Amino acid sequence: MVEKKTTTRKPRATKATVKTAGTAKPAAEAPLPKPVKEKKEKETVPAVRYIYAVGRRKTATAKVKLFPGEGNVTVNNKLVKDYFAWPPWLKNAVQPLSVVGAEKNFDVTAKVLGGGTHSQAQALAHGIARALVIKDDSYRKVLKPFGFLTRDSRKKERKKPGLKKARRAPQWSKR
Numbered sequence: 001m002v003e004k005k006t007t008t009r010k011p012r013a014t015k016a017t018v019k020t021a022g023t024a025k026p027a028a029e030a031p032l033p034k035p036v037k038e039k040k041e042k043e044t045v046p047a048v049r050y051i052y053a054v055g056r057r058k059t060a061t062a063k064v065k066l067f068p069g070e071g072n073v074t075v076n077n078k079l080v081k082d083y084f085a086w087p088p089w090l091k092n093a094v095q096p097l098s099v100v101g102a103e104k105n106f107d108v109t110a111k112v113l114g115g116g117t118h119s120q121a122q123a124l125a126h127g128i129a130r131a132l133v134i135k136d137d138s139y140r141k142v143l144k145p146f147g148f149l150t151r152d153s154r155k156k157e158r159k160k161p162g163l164k165k166a167r168r169a170p171q172w173s174k175r
Contacts, residue, residue, distance in 0.1 A: 050109075051134050055127025057152050060115025064127035066135060069107030071097075075124065076112055083112075084121055093121040096129040096148045100139050106132075126151060 055062040073080040073094055084090040097103045108128060112120045129148035132139045143149050157166035164170055 051131045053127050053130035053134060055123045055125065055130060055151075057122040057126060058115050058119045058155055060119035060123040061113050062120065062123040062127040063111045063113075064124065064131050065109045066128070066131035067107040067109070068105065071104040071107065073097075073108040073110075075110045075120075080108075084117065086117075089117055089121040092118075093124045094128070095146075096125055096132060096143055099146055099148070100132055100142055102132070106135075122152065 049067070051066040053064050053066070055064060075083040075093075080093060081090060084093050094103070094108075097106065097108070108131075110124055110127065112124060114120075115123065125148055129139075129143045133143065133149065140149065159166055162169075
C-alpha cells in the first residue's frame with residue numbers, strides 16, 4: 001500500500017483583512033460612503049396617448065389603437081367606409097362605438113391581418129370593444145350583453161386523412 005502524505009499549509013502572512021459578505025478588504029481602509037446623486041426633476045409624463053387592444057375572429061386579427069378625437073376610423077391606412085365597402089360589414093365593425101354612444105369621442109386606427117373581410121370586421125369590433133373597456137370599465141356592462149367582449153373561438157375544422165374535407169367523404173361507388 002502506498003501511503004498518502006498530507007500536508008497542511010499555513011496561509012501566508014499578509015495585511016490584516018476584514019471579511020464582509022464574501023469580499024476581503026484591508027482593515028486599514030474604511031468603506032467610503034456612496035456619493036449622493038443629484039435628483040433630477042421628474043419630467044412630466046404625458047397622459048396616455050392611446051389605448052391598445054387586440055381583437056380576434058377565426059384567423060383574423062385586429063390591432064386597435066383608440067385615441068381621443070372626433071370619430072375618424074381608419075383600417076390599414078384607409079377610411080373604414082372604403083375598407084369595409086359592404087354596409088353590414090361597416091356596421092358590424094364600428095358597432096361597439098355606437099352602442100356605447102361614443103362615435104364622435106374617439107378616433108380609431110387599426111391594423112387588420114388575416115381571414116376574410118367579414119372576420120376582419122368582427123375582429124375589429126372585438127378590438128374596439130376591448131379598448132373601450134380599458135378606457136372606462138363602466139362600458140363593460142353595456143358591451144357584454146351584445147357579445148362584443150366575447151372572443152368567437154369557432155375556427156375551421158381540420159381535414160382528416162382519407163376524407164376530402166373535414167367530414168366530406170369521397171363519393172361511394174358500388175363497382
